[in-house]
Amino acid sequence: MAGASFDNIVKQYYEPLYKFAFSLTRTEADACDLTQQTFYVWATKGHQLRDDSKTKTWLFTTLHRSFLQSRRRETRFPHQPLNEMDDGLPFTDPVMVNEMDWEQVLGALGRVEESYQAAVALFYLEECSYKEIAEILEVPIGTVKSRLARGLGQLKKILIQTSRSGRIGKAQHE
C-alpha cells in the first residue's frame, strides 16, 4: 500500500492500541507485548493491505486476534441479538466513579464476563465507530450492541459493588 510511513502509523495508533491492549490484559507488560506484536505483524504483512482507510481496523483486529490466541480460546463467543438483552441498565453515579481511579475501573472491567470485555473497552476508548468495532471483533453490529448492553450492565453493577465495599472498608478503617 502506498500510504503513511511506518513511523507515522506507529505514532498515530500506538497509544489507542496500547490502551485497548491494557483494557484486555490489565498488565503493562502484556499490553506492551501485544502492541509491539501488532506492529511487528504490520511491519511484515501491512503492505498487503490495499485500502489505507482500513489501517486502524486492521491494527485493532490484529491485536484482538493476538489477544485471543494468547488466551488459547478454542470456542467462539456466542452471537446474541440485541432484542434478547436484559432490559434496563443501572446507572453509575458519576460522583461515585469520580472518586475511583482508573485502575479500579479497569479492575472492574476485568470482572466482566470475558466475551464482553473487548466490546466494552472499544466502546469507552472512543476510537472506533460501531461498524469498525464489528469488523475488529468479527461479529455483526447487532452482536456488538448486545455484548455491549450486557457488558455495560455487568460493569456498572461491579462498579457499584466496588464503591460500596470501598466505602465500608474506609469506614471500618476510620
Place this chain on the structure above:
Amino acid sequence: MNNDEAKKILAVYRPGTADRNDPAFKEALEQTKSFPPKERWQAPPDIELANWYHEHCASYLSVQAKFFKIPTPPALKDRILAGSKTPTAQIIPLRPAVFLWAAAALLVLCVSLTALFWRSHGREDDFDTYRTRMTRTALQPYGMELQSHDLQSINAYLAGRKAPADYVLPDGVSRAQPVGCAVLQWQGKPVSMLCFHSGQPLPAGEQTDIWLFVIDQSSVRGGPAARLPIVAQVKKLMTAAWTQGGKMYVLAAAGDEEFLRKYF
C-alpha cells in the same frame, strides 16, 4: 418509538462522538431533546426520557474519563519502532570502532529516553495540560451533573461535593444565564465546572456556550500568576485564564476572542 425503545437504543450511545451521526441513534436522540420547542406547534419535551438521557450521558462520561487516563509507557513508541525494524535489518559484522559508536549511540538514546520520561511525567500536572483537559471536557456535550438556572443551587451542589464554590464571577459572566454545573477531577483535586448560556442561538441539542472552570491555584503547576488573563485558542474554544484569591480560573467560550472578551 416509545420511551422504553428509545432507552434500549440509547443505552449504547456515546455522547460527544460520531455516534450522534449514526442513523441507528437518530430517532431516539430526537426524542430526548429537553430544550423548549422553538415553535408552538411542536410537542412538549418528554422530561422523564430527557432526565434518563442526561443520567446516561453523565454516567458514560464519568467512566470514559477513566479509560482516557490509562497511561502509556513513555518508551513504548521507541521500542516498537526499534523492534519492528529488526526483521528487515541486515546483520553486519561489528568491528571495534563500530562497537564504540554503537555504545555512544546507546548512551545518547538512554539519556534522551530518561529526559523524555521525566519531562512527560513532569508535564502531567502543568497548566497547559490542565487547560487542554478542561477544554476537552467542555467540548463533550451533556457533561452537566446538575442542570439549573439558579446560581445558589449550583453553589450548594458544588460545596456539597467539596468543589470550589467561593469563586468570583467576572462581571461579564455574571450577566450570562447559568445553565448547570459539574464537579471534575484534576490530579485528585476537585474542579468546579460552571456552564452558562450567552443568549446567542445554539446548535440543536446544545445548552451551553460559556464554561468557567475553577480550581485551587496550588493544584496546577505553572500558569497565570496574576489577574491579567492569558488568552489562547485551545481546540475549538477560545480561552482566558487568570488567578484570583488563590483560585485559578479558565474561561472557555464557543466564539472568537472578541466574543470571549465580553465575559471577563
